Amino acid sequence: MGQPFDNEWMATTKPRIAVVDDDASVLKALARLLTARSLAAKTYLSAHEFLASLPDALPDCLIVDLQMPKMTGLELMHHLARESIDIPTIVITAHNEVGARERCELAGAVAFLAKPLQETVLFAAINKARGRD
Numbered sequence: 001m002g003q004p005f006d007n008e009w010m011a012t013t014k015p016r017i018a019v020v021d022d023d024a025s026v027l028k029a030l031a032r033l034l035t036a037r038s039l040a041a042k043t044y045l046s047a048h049e050f051l052a053s054l055p056d057a058l059p060d061c062l063i064v065d066l067q068m069p070k071m072t073g074l075e076l077m078h079h080l081a082r083e084s085i086d087i088p089t090i091v092i093t094a095h096n097e098v099g100a101r102e103r104c105e106l107a108g109a110v111a112f113l114a115k116p117l118q119e120t121v122l123f124a125a126i127n128k129a130r131g132r133d
Contacts, residue, residue: 014040015130018059020050022068047071058087061129066093066100077107088129
């Protein structure tokens with residue numbers, strides 16, 4: 001499912017949004033939605049898959065699932081911070097556990113959204129991440 005950043009991704013003038021979620025159906029739905037709104041979307045089934053793509057180009061915004069095996073969305077955010085990689089990040093979750101929002105916001109998340117995602121809320125968060133709110 002995940003694709004490395006290719007020349008088309010790097011050359012596009014469209015905002016580039018990376019989506020990391022271990023649920024392929026979520027990835028497919030978000031990719032369609034983002035593309036329909038004239039955004040360039042790349043999808044990844046794991047944090048490790050996303051990290052492997054980074055040497056080529058950074059996305060303008062990252063949407064990441066909080067609960068994933070091997071490396072959670074929060075762990076991914078901490079890893080990026082340790083590496084001094086600054087990507088505005090939106091955390092999404094189906095499991096709104098106590099304290100999760102606060103931990104993600106402390107780690108620098110631009111937004112913390114519950115699944116199922118509301119389209120208007122998602123795009124408001126993307127605009128905020130892109131500095132366009």
